[in-house]
Amino acid sequence: xxxxxxxxxxxxxxxxxxxxxxxxxxxxxxxxxxxxxxxxxxxxxxxxxxxxxxxxxxxxxxxxxxxxxxxxxxxxxxxxxxxxxxxxxxxxxxxxxxxxxxxxxxxxxxxxxxxxxxxxxxxxxxxxxxxxxxxxxxxxxxxxxxxxxxxxxxxxxxxxxxxxxxxxxxxxxxxxxxxxxxxxxxxxxxxxxx
DNA sequence: CAGTACCA
DNA sequence: TGCA
Numbered sequence: 001x002x003x004x005x006x007x008x009x010x011x012x013x014x015x016x017x018x019x020x021x022x023x024x025x026x027x028x029x030x031x032x033x034x035x036x037x038x039x040x041x042x043x044x045x046x047x048x049x050x051x052x053x054x055x056x057x058x059x060x061x062x063x064x065x066x067x068x069x070x071x072x073x074x075x076x077x078x079x080x081x082x083x084x085x086x087x088x089x090x091x092x093x094x095x096x097x098x099x100x101x102x103x104x105x106x107x108x109x110x111x112x113x114x115x116x117x118x119x120x121x122x123x124x125x126x127x128x129x130x131x132x133x134x135x136x137x138x139x140x141x142x143x144x145x146x147x148x149x150x151x152x153x154x155x156x157x158x159x160x161x162x163x164x165x166x167x168x169x170x171x172x173x174x175x176x177x178x179x180x181x182x183x184x185x186x187x188x189x190x191x192x193x194x
Numbered sequence: 195c196a197g198t199a200c201c202a
Numbered sequence: 203t204g205c206a
Binding site: 035036037038039040041042043044045055057061062110111112113114115116117168 | 197198199200201
């Protein structure tokens with residue numbers, strides 16, 4: 001599918017553990033929390049953010065905001081490693097200003113959705129998979145979907161015609177990796193929100 | 195100004 | 203984000 005780009009194993013074991021360490025360190029000041037959909041139902045994933053802007057959802061809808069909805073504090077910085085990874089993969093003039101952190105544990109999943117809360121819907125979205133492998137599903141323009149397995153260290157991007165593709169995580173293969181303290185799958189999504 | 199990454 |  002045009003515009004969906006995958007870099008299998010882009011991150012080696014050392015880079016993966018450095019990244020997990022950096023993100024878990026940042027979660028000390030921006031703790032994971034469980035948001036609600038606008039309809040008031042809880043997400044199964046736990047979320048936090050890094051960077052000037054973070055994606056949040058609550059009864060007020062979806063949006064990007066500069067502060068953590070529970071603590072009121074600014075989100076921690078995006079680690080340089082991730083900015084470098086963005087430059088090395090999707091590149092472009094602008095650096096990402098938002099990094100959504102999603103932790104999948106205990107059967108957490110993510111229904112099919114579009115990323116469309118960004119000001120410029122032509123700027124790429126870059127996703128980094130860490131920890132347990134997962135079944136990722138992405139739809140084409142006709143609504144046909146294809147499933148692929150994302151494993152720890154894989155990096156993928158939604159660009160061009162796939163930028164607005166519906167996608168989601170059907171299931172996580174629990175226990176398939178020992179990378180994440182406490183287990184699970186950690187997904188980092190870099191975006192240009194504004 | 196309708197719906198939302200939730201749920202079936 | 204209040205649903206008028």
